[in-house]
Amino acid sequence: MSNDNRASEIADRLRERIVTMRAGEKLPGVRNLSAEFQASAATVSAALSELSAFGLVRAEPGRGTFVSGRERLPEPDFSWQSQALAGARVDADRAARLGGYGTAEHIPLSWGYLAPELLPNEELHRIGSRAAKSGRSWMMTPHAGSPELRRILASEYRADPNDVLVVSGGQQGLVFTMRTLAEPGSTVITESPSYPGAILAAQSAGLTLASVPADADGIRVDRLADELERTRARVIYLQPSYANPTGAVLSTERRKQVLELAARHGVFVIEDDWARHLDIDGRPPAALFDDDPDGHVVSIFTLSKPASPGLRLGAIVARGPAGERLRASRTADDLCVAPLMQEIACGLLTSSAWPRHLKRLRTELATRRDTLVSAIRAIAPEIRIPSVPRGGLHLWARLPQGSDTREICAAAYTAGVLVGDGRHFFTDEPPAPFLRFSYGAATEAQIIEGVRRLDDILEQ
Ligand SMILES: Cc1ncc(COP(=O)(O)O)c(C=O)c1O
Numbered sequence: 001m002s003n004d005n006r007a008s009e010i011a012d013r014l015r016e017r018i019v020t021m022r023a024g025e026k027l028p029g030v031r032n033l034s035a036e037f038q039a040s041a042a043t044v045s046a047a048l049s050e051l052s053a054f055g056l057v058r059a060e061p062g063r064g065t066f067v068s069g070r071e072r073l074p075e076p077d078f079s080w081q082s083q084a085l086a087g088a089r090v091d092a093d094r095a096a097r098l099g100g101y102g103t104a105e106h107i108p109l110s111w112g113y114l115a116p117e118l119l120p121n122e123e124l125h126r127i128g129s130r131a132a133k134s135g136r137s138w139m140m141t142p143h144a145g146s147p148e149l150r151r152i153l154a155s156e157y158r159a160d161p162n163d164v165l166v167v168s169g170g171q172q173g174l175v176f177t178m179r180t181l182a183e184p185g186s187t188v189i190t191e192s193p194s195y196p197g198a199i200l201a202a203q204s205a206g207l208t209l210a211s212v213p214a215d216a217d218g219i220r221v222d223r224l225a226d227e228l229e230r231t232r233a234r235v236i237y238l239q240p241s242y243a244n245p246t247g248a249v250l251s252t253e254r255r256k257q258v259l260e261l262a263a264r265h266g267v268f269v270i271e272d273d274w275a276r277h278l279d280i281d282g283r284p285p286a287a288l289f290d291d292d293p294d295g296h297v298v299s300i301f302t303l304s305k306p307a308s309p310g311l312r313l314g315a316i317v318a319r320g321p322a323g324e325r326l327r328a329s330r331t332a333d334d335l336c337v338a339p340l341m342q343e344i345a346c347g348l349l350t351s352s353a354w355p356r357h358l359k360r361l362r363t364e365l366a367t368r369r370d371t372l373v374s375a376i377r378a379i380a381p382e383i384r385i386p387s388v389p390r391g392g393l394h395l396w397a398r399l400p401q402g403s404d405t406r407e408i409c410a411a412a413y414t415a416g417v418l419v420g421d422g423r424h425f426f427t428d429e430p431p432a433p434f435l436r437f438s439y440g441a442a443t444e445a446q447i448i449e450g451v452r453r454l455d456d457i458l459e460q
Pocket of ligand 1 (some may be wrong): 112168169170171172195197239244272274302303304305309314
């Protein structure tokens with residue numbers, strides 16, 4: 001999907017070719033390779049640089065790129081590293097699926113960000129150029145973030161600007177919050193199914209995961225109470241609004257019950273508030289944070305979802321000593337988020353274009369979601385939709401019992417369609433075969449074509 005992936009893919013293809021060539025032989029020029037791989041000159045150059053870094057080719061300015069002599073390719077011996085490294089904390093397979101994992105040719109029916117045409121591109125270009133020219137963008141901000149941005153982000157919540165810590169995206173907010181609020185080896189409870197990135201964040205923080213089933217109204221609070229008793233966990237991870245992957249919104253009654261449980265057991269609730277601005281059918285409920293004066297809820301906000309995947313900017317909103325600890329220990333990781341990003345975020349969030357963008361986004365997401373639902377119902381009725389999401393970016397769908405989602409997703413990949421394998425959203429065995437579809441990354445025509453190709457696979 002990304003240029004990096006594409007460049008590596010081209011490098012792999014060239015590597016196979018180089019093996020059959022003689023040392024000193026010339027590779028085709030960048031223009032020819034661009035035409036052959038249907039990639040930009042920059043992507044081909046990146047692929048050649050990758051090969052050059054491995055000593056497989058050498059570039060001679062003005063002459064071209066040549067296959068290196070074999071004597072320049074010593075086989076490295078990394079075997080000592082396997083002994084020196086302790087067991088990997090983070091599941092590399094799950095990690096590889098976060099972010100883009102297809103190519104530019106794939107139909108992205110599973111991707112958690114907006115399609116390029118849905119981003120506020122013009123505003124970002126304008127605000128970005130202006131920010132780049134501002135002296136403030138090239139100076140450090142206070143560690144917790146620029147005072148202006150903290151004030152703007154605090155106004156998204158019933159929060160004091162001092163409660164806000166600017167971080168570079170929701171994922172970083174999750175890892176950092178889990179690492180700071182929980183001791184390694186302790187348990188974090190997640191709803192199930194849940195966002196695979198939260199599972200990775202917990203692994204990275206050295207935490208043990210316990211999962212509690214969720215239904216259309218969010219986490220099952222009766223089961224949560226049992227699990228809190230059983231595990232003595234001090235942290236719960238939840239997505240109360242438009243959960244990824246199910247789209248569920250935690251019901252009003254359960255919101256109250258979660259807060260009561262948090263108070264009774266003295267636990268933190270990490271509220272992953274990624275979809276706050278991705279509502280489709282009416283505004284989402286207020287953040288859990290707003291109903292919790294006692295500092296149990298720590299909210300995580302991100303701009304990468306409603307604005308742009310490359311706008312790596314988010315916030316952790318936390319009250320009390322936990323908030324102080326988060327802000328104080330943050331400097332161990334990073335002295336501040338790139339001030340240029342902070343400046344762009346301030347510009348965007350205070351621009352008159354921002355509410356216009358959100359309004360347009362709501363209409364576009366509604367159209368694409370409805371197209372996806374209609375396409376599944378008309379073309380592939382064997383895929384059952386338990387509930388249509390009222391916001392967010394994802395639709396959770398069930399396949400007939402016995403379907404092998406691993407095989408189906410692999411076949412879909414080969415057929416040029418990315419679709420999310422439900423297995424990745426569970427910490428243990430999935431209770432049934434599920435797929436996750438995303439409607440924010442593909443056009444309407446792509447959505448219909450993607451469902452058609454998937455139906456062909458299901459009928460085989
Ligand atoms: C539920 C959820 N939380 C957090 C994130 C992290 O996103 P980012 O780091 O881009 O803010 C994602 C991204 O897919 C997500 O789906």
